[in-house]
Amino acid sequence: MDKQNLFDKYGGVPTIKAILEKFYKDLLSLRWTRKMFVNVNMDKLILHQIQFVSFAMGKPESEFDDKRLREGHAGLGITEAQF
Ligand code: HEM
Incomplete structure (x- = not known):
């Protein structure tokens, strides 16, 4: 039991998906973030x-x-403070 990873412990993909959907809903309700996600699927x-x-x-x-994270955000003009 103590060797179980956090992914399995907290219910795997369904839990993560539900949290992320709520997270992006909240995030996109902020004025400063909206423009960064206009052309994003x-x-x-x-x-x-x-x-x-x-x-x-x-x-x-x-x-x-790591490269995928770097490339995914390249050219978006995201500041240190925003991160
Ligand atoms: C701890 C900080 C962050 C993490 C872990 C993170 C993680 C990710 C991941 C995993 C992706 C998908 C990359 C892919 O397509 O393979 C992504 C894409 C993206 N992120 Fe972040 N992100 C972070 C911070 C931010 C911030 C601060 C912003 C802007 C305010 C941002 C804006 C975006 C946008 C616009 C995309 C979509 C890029 C595209 O599909 O063209 N991210 N992020």
């Missing part, structure tokens, strides 16, 4: 984000390269 973004969070929570046999 949110369904696709949430799928990618599920992969990232699953990996970060220790899902077995998953991976998410």
